[in-house]
Amino acid sequence: MSHPIQAAEFLQDQAKSKWHDETLWFVRDKRDKISKSVPEWENLRDLASQIKDNVLANLGSYLEEFEKNAKANNIHVHWAKDSEEHNRIVLGILKEKRCKAIVKSKSILTEECHLNPYLEKNGIEVVDTDLGERIVQFLNQAPSHIVLPAIHLKKRDISEIFHEKLHTEKGNEDPDYLTHAARIHLREKFLSAKVAITGVNFGVAETGEFVVCTNEGNADMGVHLADVHIACMGIEKIIPKRAHLGVFLRLLARSATGQSVTNYTSHFRSPSPGKEIHIVLVDNGRTAQLARPKFKNSLKCIRCGACMNTCPIYRRSGGFSYESTVPGPIGSILSPGIDLQKHSSLPFASTLCGSCTDVCPVKINIHEQLYEWRQEITKAQPDRAKSLAMKIANGVFAVPFAYNLSGNMMRGALKILPDSITYSGLNTWGKQRDLPELPKESFKDWYKKNRK
Amino acid sequence: MPENKIKIGLFIPCYVDQFYPKVAIATLELLEKLGCQVKYPMGQTCCGQPMANAGYERDTIATTRHFIRIFKDFDYVVAPSGSCVLHVKEHAPVIAGMEKEQAELHDKIFELTEFLTDILKIGNIKGSFPHRVGFHASCHGQRGLRLSSSSELHQTPFNKAKQLMVNLEGLEWVELERKDECCGFGGTFAVSEEALSIQMGKDRLADHQEHQVEILTGGDMSCIMHLQGIAKRNGNPIQFKHIAEILNEAIS
Numbered sequence: 013m014s015h016p017i018q019a020a021e022f023l024q025d026q027a028k029s030k031w032h033d034e035t036l037w038f039v040r041d042k043r044d045k046i047s048k049s050v051p052e053w054e055n056l057r058d059l060a061s062q063i064k065d066n067v068l069a070n071l072g073s074y075l076e077e078f079e080k081n082a083k084a085n086n087i088h089v090h091w092a093k094d095s096e097e098h099n100r101i102v103l104g105i106l107k108e109k110r111c112k113a114i115v116k117s118k119s120i121l122t123e124e125c126h127l128n129p130y131l132e133k134n135g136i137e138v139v140d141t142d143l144g145e146r147i148v149q150f151l152n153q154a155p156s157h158i159v160l161p162a163i164h165l166k167k168r169d170i171s172e173i174f175h176e177k178l179h180t181e182k183g184n185e186d187p188d189y190l191t192h193a194a195r196i197h198l199r200e201k202f203l204s205a206k207v208a209i210t211g212v213n214f215g216v217a218e219t220g221e222f223v224v225c226t227n228e229g230n231a232d233m234g235v236h237l238a239d240v241h242i243a244c245m246g247i248e249k250i251i252p253k254r255a256h257l258g259v260f261l262r263l264l265a266r267s268a269t270g271q272s273v274t275n276y277t278s279h280f281r282s283p284s285p286g287k288e289i290h291i292v293l294v295d296n297g298r299t300a301q302l303a304r305p306k307f308k309n310s311l312k313c314i315r316c317g318a319c320m321n322t323c324p325i326y327r328r329s330g331g332f333s334y335e336s337t338v339p340g341p342i343g344s345i346l347s348p349g350i351d352l353q354k355h356s357s358l359p360f361a362s363t364l365c366g367s368c369t370d371v372c373p374v375k376i377n378i379h380e381q382l383y384e385w386r387q388e389i390t391k392a393q394p395d396r397a398k399s400l401a402m403k404i405a406n407g408v409f410a411v412p413f414a415y416n417l418s419g420n421m422m423r424g425a426l427k428i429l430p431d432s433i434t435y436s437g438l439n440t441w442g443k444q445r446d447l448p449e450l451p452k453e454s455f456k457d458w459y460k461k462n463r464k
Numbered sequence: 465m466p467e468n469k470i471k472i473g474l475f476i477p478c479y480v481d482q483f484y485p486k487v488a489i490a491t492l493e494l495l496e497k498l499g500c501q502v503k504y505p506m507g508q509t510c511c512g513q514p515m516a517n518a519g520y521e522r523d524t525i526a527t528t529r530h531f532i533r534i535f536k537d538f539d540y541v542v543a544p545s546g547s548c549v550l551h552v553k554e555h556a557p558v559i560a561g562m563e564k565e566q567a568e569l570h571d572k573i574f575e576l577t578e579f580l581t582d583i584l585k586i587g588n589i590k591g592s593f594p595h596r597v598g599f600h601a602s603c604h605g606q607r608g609l610r611l612s613s614s615s616e617l618h619q620t621p622f623n624k625a626k627q628l629m630v631n632l633e634g635l636e637w638v639e640l641e642r643k644d645e646c647c648g649f650g651g652t653f654a655v656s657e658e659a660l661s662i663q664m665g666k667d668r669l670a671d672h673q674e675h676q677v678e679i680l681t682g683g684d685m686s687c688i689m690h691l692q693g694i695a696k697r698n699g700n701p702i703q704f705k706h707i708a709e710i711l712n713e714a715i716s
Contacts (some may be wrong), residue, residue, distance in 0.1 A: 020659035029663070030716075037642070044615060105521060205706035322616065324646045328663050363650025363664075364517065366607035376502040383517065383555070390519030440655040444662045445693030448483040455481045455488035459504050 014357040018333035019325070028166070033327040035163065040321040040371070042270025050262070060259050061375035064312035067250055070301060071314055074250045075293065081220025085282035088290040095125035098294045102127060102209070102242055105290055109240055111207045113137040115198075116145075117231040118224055119211030119317060120158050121244045122295060124337040127209075143194055143231040156331030158338055159268050159317035164330050192290040198230070206221070208234030212245035212291070214260060214298040218253045221281040222291065225264060225274040232278050240288045243280065247293050248311040260314060263373035267316040301349045306384045310345045312374040319368035319378060325361055334358060341368035345381040346391045352392055359385035473538030474500045475573070477548045477685070478510040479619030485687050489545040490712040491576060497715050498584060503552045505534045513551035518652045521557055527551075528556040536565040538582065544708045546605020549609040549683050551576045553609065575609055576708055579681055589628065593639075594634025598677030599625055599707075600668065600691065601644045602684035611683065615644050625683060625707055632646045632714045649690040665694040672702060677701045679709055 023029050047053050067074060079089045092098035098121075106114065115129070116122065116138060128138045128149070140149045144161035148154065150173045155161030162170070167185040180193045210231045214223040214225040222243055224231045235241045251260065265271045283289045302308045320326045320340030331339040336347040336355055344358035359382045368378040441447065472495060481557045488504075494500045511531055512524030535541045543549050564706050580586045601623075605611040612623035626653050648654070648664025655661075667690055671701065672680050680702055682688050692704045 016657045016659065019657060023659050023663055033667070048618050049685035050618070161492075324648070325657075326647065326659055326665055328660055341628065347535075360519075363646050363648060364601035365605065365655045366642075366652070367603075367614075367616060367646070370607055370614045372492060386517070386519035387521050391522075433521070440658050441693075444697060445665075445690065446696040447693065448689055451483070451485050455476055455485035455504075458485050458489060459492075459506070463504070 015329070015333055015335075015336070015361040016357065018335070019329035019361070021332055022330045023328065029328055029330075031166070032164065032330060036321045036327045038056055039160075040318070041267060043318060043321065043371070044261070046266045046270045046272060050266070056169055056259055056263055057373055057375050058194065058241070058315075060263055060373060061312065062278060063251065063256050063259065064374050067248070067252065068308060068311055071247065071250065071302065075247060076222055077217040077249055078215050079220070082291060083220070085220045086289070087220065088281065088288065089102075090290060090292045092292055092294045092296070094296050095294075097243065097290060098125045098292055098296065099127055101132040102244070103131060103136075105240065105242055106131070106136060106207055109207055111136070111240070111439055112203075113139070114143050114207045114209055115139050115203055115205040115230075115234040115238070116209040117141045117211075117228075117234055118226050119244055120155070120207065120337065120430075121211055121246050123154060124296065125244075125294065127244075135180050139157070139198070139205070141198050141201065141234055142226070142228055143191065145195060147173065150174075154332075154337065156339065158164075158315050159320075164332065172395050195277070202230075202233050202237050205234065207240045207242060208238035209242045209244065210235060212243050215245055215250045215265070215291075216252075216254050216257070217250055219281065221254070221279050223257060223261075224278045225261070225276070225279065226278070227269075227271075227275045228241050230274045232276060235278075235280070236428055239286070240290065240291045241280070241283070242292065244292045244294060247295055247298050256333065264314055264316055267373040285401040297350045301346070304349065307345060307349060307381055309376055310342065310349075310378075310381060312376050313342050313346070314374055316373055318371045318373065322367045322371045323362075324365065325363070325369070329361070334361070341378045342372075342376070345376075345378055345385060348385050348389065352389065355390045356393055359389060470499050470501065470539045470679065471537075473535045473541045474502050474504040475508065475511075475541050475543035475548070475552075476504065477543065477545045479689070480500055480544065480685050483689065484706070487685055487706040487708055489546055490706065490708040491542075494574070494576075494708055494712040494715070495542065497712070498580070499585070500584075503538075508534050511548050511551050512556065513548055513586075514651055516551060516555045517650075521555060525557050525559065529559050529562065531556070531659060532559060532562050532565050535569060535573070537545055540579065541569065541575070542576055542579045544576045544706060545684050545686070546575045546609050546611060547686055548600050549573055550604040551610035555684070566705045575611060575650075575683060577603055578609060578611055578712075581627055587627065588631040588710055589629075589715060590631075592633035593629070593709070593710055593714040596636040596638060596678040597629065597710070598638045598640060598672040598675060598680045599623075599629075600647060600672075600680055600682035600687055601625075602682055602687045603644075603646050605683045606644055612644070615628065615642075625681075628711060629707070630680075632710075635714075638677050640669055640671050640675060642668075647687045647691055649687045654690055661690070662694060665691055669695055669700060669702065673700070677702060679705055679710070681705050681707050684708050 083087050090101045131138050140146050145161040156164040171185040174183050178193050178197050200230045205439045209223050265274045319342050323341050326340040334343050336343045347355035362382045364379045366379045466580050480487050515524050552573050560715040613619050613621045647668045648661040695702050
């Protein structure tokens with residue numbers, strides 16, 4: 013289904029969509045306040061963007077440096093060209109360790125690779141340990157937001173699913189009560205898992221270490237209790253030096269949730285005695301995106317989600333309307349690079365208002381890339397072009413389009429046509445909006461009479 | 465004030481010409497009152513923005529070439545629209561053989577309020593407009609041309625339209641809850657994502673209404689056309705005026 017259809021459906025429940033908009037606006041507002049408490053905020057954004065420019069220009073050599081240093085730290089390094097290879101590698105490690113159940117924390121990449129269904133098909137129990145992720149997992153849904161995965165759900169929904177899955181009291185919506193129930197449930201899973209999977213926020217080339225930022229501490233809990241830690245990392249997550257964390261960590265949490273820093277910033281450098289760390293470096297379309305000059309800096313993204321919180325479309329259409337692992341503005345410039353056909357409506361799911369670009373901590377020109385994707389999509393999909401042109405022709409732009417030929421005629425026609433035709437189903441503009449009142453004459457006509 | 469020999473080409477967006485001649489007249493009269501020599505070149509057409517934003521920038525080459533020819537000999541080009549000016553500056557395709565004229569046009573085309581504040585250097589306009597006014601910042605004017613500060617950015621707040629209006633006698637400037645949220649017009653978005661477009665428009669209108677705005681103004685009639693269309697359909701009594709109309713009325 014295309015974005016407009018999904019969005020219209022989301023908007024059916026007016027109260028809920030209003031709540032969704034206001035909740036995310038609250039997060040955006042929190043981000044505004046805390047970012048303005050940092051005098052050098054705009055300099056940090058510049059710096060972060062420039063560091064990422066350097067990374068993207070030298071990605072190969074930084075990755076090799078990272079691999080060399082990680083290996084020297086006794087980390088096993090794997091390379092995956094796509095999601096299938098990533099999933100095979102993870103399954104291979106699990107089989108070797110005879111592991112039947114894993115705990116997972118903080119990984120949008122594994123969502124992108126659809127690791128959960130793959131492992132489950134191969135007889136492995138997967139437990140997402142972050143509360144929001146666990147909730148959507150219970151519901152057999154994907155996250156609707158990359159930082160706030162269950163933001164589309166209200167307390168009542170969570171109470172219901174917990175009653176069903178965790179046998180909490182029916183109708184008890186108290187957040188403390190529900191969180192406590194989740195904690196007890198997850199503790200058991202943590203204690204029995206031999207392998208823990210996490211994502212990676214930053215891989216440091218200079219040291220071969222990687223950093224995972226969380227608020228709930230589940231990545232640490234999972235990793236420290238398990239014998240084997242598998243970290244899944246997109247190749248663009250590399251940064252050259254540890255010192256650069258001083259830039260990115262200051263931007264990440266403030267942009268994401270309006271916190272000054274995440275509750276846990278965990279550095280993993282080498283395994284404890286008797287344990288193993290594996291890191292899977294995943295391409296999955298990233299080098300293809302890197303080869304597209306107009307779109308490559310979308311790879312600067314640090315997955316803070318600020319562009320979702322600020323986007324007036326996302327706030328009112330929900331994450332699922334995008335039908336892509338990473339929704340919102342950044343998803344709308346990443347996803348067409350992965351599957352242009354499937355995601356062709358996404359670059360049009362924007363007014364090009366530019367708020368995403370201004371909020372982005374690494375200064376990705378998101379709205380300009382949306383514009384550029386539109387140019388690519390109309391070339392690749394003449395059908396879409398036709399339907400859009402028809403919509404425009406039927407809408408208010410009929411006048412400008414017919415400008416040279418029939419401006420006067422069009423204005424005349426609009427005046428003469430009965431409302432039933434002007435506001436018929438064909439005329440999308442007029443369904444819920446009045447057309448402007450038509451003046452007697454155009455400015456051009458007035459000018460001819462009133463100025464030389 | 466520019467000397468008399470400075471010639472201004474008036475660029476009137478096509479839908480303003482057709483639907484809102486009074487906005488074009490107000491722009492012309494305002495510039496004339498401020499001492500400018502203004503000419504409206506009759507051969508002008510649509511700048512090509514609706515096509516380009518719909519993904520057909522490549523089909524606007526002829527339109528763009530025509531636009532450059534029409535306006536290249538003026539000292540300045542001024543339009544009562546941030547959106548169309550942004551298109552000419554940022555999204556018009558490069559025209560082979562006219563690179564020099566195009567680069568010059570890029571630097572001499574201005575949205576009305578920025579022309580008044582940055583080129584004519586008007587601090588504030590003397591006049592009276594005793595109404596409670598809410599300002600809708602069009603996104604292309606605001607984040608594209610930087611006509612006012614962005615709420616996302618850590619910068620010293622400014623607003624060129626406010627600068628021009630705030631000292632008008634009797635004018636009450638209203639601070640909105642979400643001062644730079646998009647209204648949901650978005651060109652083709654208004655029809656291709658109709659449900660969202662309407663909801664965004666309703667939400668913007670509600671912000672103005674909750675602050676007892678009497679007249680909603682802005683620098684782009686496209687946003688206002690959308691908001692006014694929704695307001696009228698829903699019997700909302702709020703009034704709408706382009707900022708050129710307010711300034712022109714205030715001076716007279």
